[in-house]
Amino acid sequence: MTNGEALAAQLPPAPDRRRSHGWLRYAPWATVALFLVPIGAGVLGTALPAFGWLPGLQRRHWTLAPWRALWAQPGIGTAIGLTLTSGLSATILAVALVFGCCAHLAQRPPGRMVRGLMGPILAAPHAAMAIGVAFLLAPSGWIVRLLSPWLTGWHQPPDIATVQDPYGIALTVGLVVKEIPYLLLMSLSALGQVPVQRQLQAAAALGYGRTNAWLKLVLPQIYAQLRLPIYAVLAYALSVVDMALILGPGNPPTLSVLALRWFSSPHVRLYFPAAAAALLQLGIVVASIAVWRAGEVLIGRLARRWIARGARHSVLGALAALARGLVGGLTLLGAASLLALAVWSVAAGWRFPDLLPQRCSAAVWRQQAGTLLWPLSTTLLVAAAASAVALLLVLACLEQEQRSGIQVRSRALWLLYVPLLVPQIAFLFGTQVLFTLLRLDGTLLAVIWSHLLFVLPYVFLSLADPWRALDPRYARTALALGASPGRVFLRIKLPLLLRPVLVAAAIGVAVSVDQYLPTIFAGAGRVVTLTTEAVTLASGGDRRVTGVFAVVQSVLPLAGYGLAVLVPRFTRGTWPARSGS
Amino acid sequence: MSAAGLRLEQVSIVLDERVLIPPLTEQIAPGAVVTLMGPSGSGKSTLLSFLGGTLTGPFRAAGRIWVGAREVTPLAAERRRIGTLFQDDLLFPHLTVGENLAFGLARTVRGRSARGARIAAVLAQAGLEGFAPRDPGTLSGGQRARVALLRLLLAEPQVLLLDEPFNRLDADLRAEFRQFVFSHAAAAALPVLLVTHDVADAEAAGGTVLALRTDASGATVIDRVRGAQGPCVRPAPQAGPMTEGGCR
The missing domain is CATH 1.10.3720.10 (MetI-like)
Structure with missing residues (x-):
């Protein structure tokens, strides 16, 4: 035993650690x-x-009947598929766009307008944002009005399901619009703890472009801090209820909406398949997080090889610019959604395809x-x-x-x-x-x-x-x-x-x-x-x-x-x- | 302020298995200054944290600390009456200069007008007349440093610990502030423990100088470079350039 070890063995911890408060x-x-x-x-x-x-309903015997009832529901497979496609695609899109945007922002700081718009979108409740997105994407919404009739030739709202569509596209868009500011904020916060500019300068001296260097040097350093926020977004996107009620398809809906319908039913027998659906939802989230984690490991290994290859030139710069453009566009969409809420609240007569109400009141x-x-x-x-x-x-x-x-x-x-x-x-x-x-x-x-x-x-x-x-x-x-x-x-x-x-x-x-x-x-x-x-x-x-x-x-x-x-x-x-x- | 000495009895601090401070016994009489020198990261400030009662984290510490006849080791920081002056002035930025001083001013001074008068008086003595309503952010480095010391003295500590408080100041201000600190400490008959790696600080402080160093076997030792007790020895190179004139 060294002197230090001997002394350490005799000494108590620092006194404040033992103090009670x-x-x-x-x-x-x-x-x-x-x-x-x-x-x-x-x-x-x-x-x-x-x-x-x-026990509250006098049911005290173990059975798999709730699961059989769940699987017997018409459209349960579609509901599960919708849950997975909308949740996973929204998360993957949001994460990819935010990383691309951050890589591109390494070259130029975000514009004041984009930063200004992010705050209200981040602050807005999911339900309000979903309602705003619905106002925008609806067949009689602002986007169609903007293009009609000069481009579309429509003088009446078209008979197409742009909101509550059977593929969950509107729901995915709504989720991406709402989650991008959150992930961007988390990323910028993590970036504040890494000497990004010095590392990019060092990489530039070695011949790496900034986007390339950001993805190879900076992203691996900040990802660990973003893991939990990303998992939270994934879990939320897979199990969201309020946004899915407003933007998602109605029949069949996503799994969590289906479970809510049964839980809210006056027929208490439906509580059992509802509980099975809720448990299945938990399983889907846990499995998706596990798959995401496996993907992280795989991509991490591939990325090491990619880094070791030492490639200096790639199309990543263009992709990052595209991601930044899309983030900007989706941010504007989010801001316009909130604006649409305000405009609708004071609209006194608003004929299609007028861009603005005839009167405000x-x-x-x-x-x-x-x-x-x-x-x-x-x-x-x-x-x-x-x-x-x-x-x-x-x-x-x-x-x-x-x-x-x-x-x-x-x-x-x-x-x-x-x-x-x-x-x-x-x-x-x-x-x-x-x-x-x-x-x-x-x-x-x-x-x-x-x-x-x-x-x-x-x-x-x-x-x-x-x-x-x-x-x-x-x-x-x-x-x-x-x-x-x-x-x-x-x-x-x-x-x-x-x-x-x-x-x-x-x-x-x-x-x-x-x-x-x-x-x-x-x-x-x-x-x-x-x-x-x-x-x-x-x-x-x-x-x-x-x-x-x-x-x-x-x-x-x-x-x-x-x-x-x-x-x-x-x-x-x-x-x-x-x-x- | 009472004239009580500071006594360290077998004070030692370990981090993991590394001895930062080997068992140290030292007596600092009222009005005397002891300087502890050592390179950055050697544990000087950690020792002051232990003495001040604010040591937390992964350290293991032992030993007894006496202020006069009172053992303060088991006492909470706020009850030890041991004041520390840090490298940064640490004026509370949300309070004015006067409010900073009022925060420090001992409760024994009662009544709003009495407290205000006391603060105005110490500011005037320090050449800072009329500074009470000022925002600390508007003060120069030297002025901030003086206010920090005044705030500390108003709390009527019985011991003054100096954690490299002169480092941040430029050369002219440093000499002036050293004089300011040591004269006030002497006037209040406070025992002072100064930690520094600047030989000029030790020169200005006078009194005993201890040096932390690592010996050939890798063990941390404390040399008495200058002082009443023990022989004068030359410190190791890690202890800084004291060899040029510290050992007289």
């Missing part, structure tokens, strides 16, 4: 329990009925003001409560992490991603059963709790990096000045990190406003939010009324982000106090 010690466990227990119980509560076990807004009030206030209440609880838990966890000096391992990140990777349809029925047992079924508390499952991971992911990046010597200095840890937290850390804290809260509000399925299940149909109303209206209601609801739904997250940016300007807590600065 009162109730803060329990914050990580409380957080994990609050958001993992309902999911675990939910998956179990959904899996058991898939095999005939649902606030009549529908006035008519709907009373109807809006209740879902709006419920949405705000649920979003505020879920975000506040999430923020408190996350702040407590991060503070405990700093005070104890115990760094959360990257493997623990998987826990955070559980609600984002497990399809909602695969556990929300079971969670509803849990809420029923707790006598919370159909209450606001249940809705807030179920929203918390999805709000909390995003709040944590948003706040953790800025919180950890704050120079720890500020806290040490304050402690050395005699301030208690609580005072340091309130007087130093919180004000210094006011902006990221508010942004995290705004993200929480946006995520909560976005939730459709958790509200439907936990609310048991008794809690109505803007999102549940908008989705209901989108299935055949007046476009102007739908527009009003979707606009309000889209404005709420934007208002949250606006406040998060504006409030710190009126305080002094906006300093970029980062480590080493």
Whole structure:
């Protein structure tokens, strides 16, 4: 044994690691329990009925009858096929376009317009975006109007299914439009941690073009950080419900929509095949992630050979330029979709093929003001409560992490991603059963709790990096000045990190406003939010009324982000106090 | 401020199996300065973190720390009354100069007007009259450094730890700030432990100089380069250019 080993064996860990911090010690466990227990119980509560076990309905015998009923459903094969093609193609397209765009952006930073448009698209709820895309792609939508009659010769909307088409193309487009900003944001964040320009300069000195160098040098470095967000997009695209209800085909629909229909049926016998469909949906997501992972390994090996070959010239530059163009085009499509919502909400007579309404009026807004009030206030209440609880838990966890000096391992990140990777349809029925047992079924508390499952991971992911990046010597200095840890937290850390804290809260509000399925299940149909109303209206209601609801739904997250940016300007807590600065 | 000395008793720090600080026993009398020299990454700042009560992470540390007759080893950082001045001034950027000082000012000074008067007085003494409402971002490097020290002294620490606080300043300001720091520490009769790799800092500090180095067997040792206890020895090259004039 060396002297060092001998000394190390005698010494205790650094004293702060052993210090207890009162109730803060329990914050990580409380957080994990609050958001993992309902999911675990939910998956179990959904899996058991898939095999005939649902004591609440006096079914206590194991059987494969639900699975036989599921396979006997007409069009089940098509539903599974639709789920796979729309989910996989949307994810592959979004990932490929974002990587191509980033490779091309290495040459030139993104335009201000594109950056400006990304924010609202990212903030807009999925349902609102789907409604907007539907307004755009519909036979009487803006795109056809733009081309008619001078190019198409149409004076009436054509009789073709451009939305809710049997191949799920509109759904795929909607998913790609919505997921591109998210993946781009994640990529830009990961790129910030790599010395991209220096590496590209080094590669250029070796004769590599920038796109080629980006794909060979930069992408392999950032991919590990993008893996979980990509899996989350894949899981979401394969199991989305609200967008599929609005943009996807109706008969047969995607698997998750099929499961929801049966879960919502008054015939309780349908709960069993619904549970089987939900479990199958989980299996599809798990298998798809496994296949994606295998693809990563394979592509990684091929890429090593490609890199080793040392090829300097390729068509990649042109492909990257194309990807950037497509990302720009899809971003414009997303922005136009949101604009279409606003235009429809004030349209007073809009004949085909006119590009704009004949008249604009606030009549529908006035008519709907009373109807809006209740879902709006419920949405705000649920979003505020879920975000506040999430923020408190996350702040407590991060503070405990700093005070104890115990760094959360990257493997623990998987826990955070559980609600984002497990399809909602695969556990929300079971969670509803849990809420029923707790006598919370159909209450606001249940809705807030179920929203918390999805709000909390995003709040944590948003706040953790800025919180950890704050120079720890500020806290040490304050402690050395005699301030208690609580005072340091309130007087130093919180004000210094006011902006990221508010942004995290705004993200929480946006995520909560976005939730459709958790509200439907936990609310048991008794809690109505803007999102549940908008989705209901989108299935055949007046476009102007739908527009009003979707606009309000889209404005709420934007208002949250606006406040998060504006409030710190009126305080002094906006300093970029980062480590080493 | 009370005149209490700082005593380190067999203080040692290990990272994995690497000894950063071998068992060290040292007494620093009130008003005295001990300088610990060593190359970057040798564990000097880690020692100060341990003394200040903020050591976290993968380190293993042992030993006892006394401030006067009070053992502070088991105490939380905020209860040790050990102040640290870092290389960066670390003024809280969301607070004005006055608010920064008020944050540090001991609770023993009560009442808004009394606290305001005290802050105005120390600012005036430091040649920073009227700076209280200023944003720290508008101050020069030297002014910020002085405010950082004033904030620390207002908290009435019993020990002053200096973690290379002069490094960031240019040559003229450095000499002036050294004088400012050591004169204030002496006036308050504070025991001072300075860590640095700059021989000029050690020269200016006077007092005992210790040097961290790795010996031929690869073990970390602490040499007493200059001081009341033990012989004067020449430090190893890793300890910096002290050999040119440190051993007198």
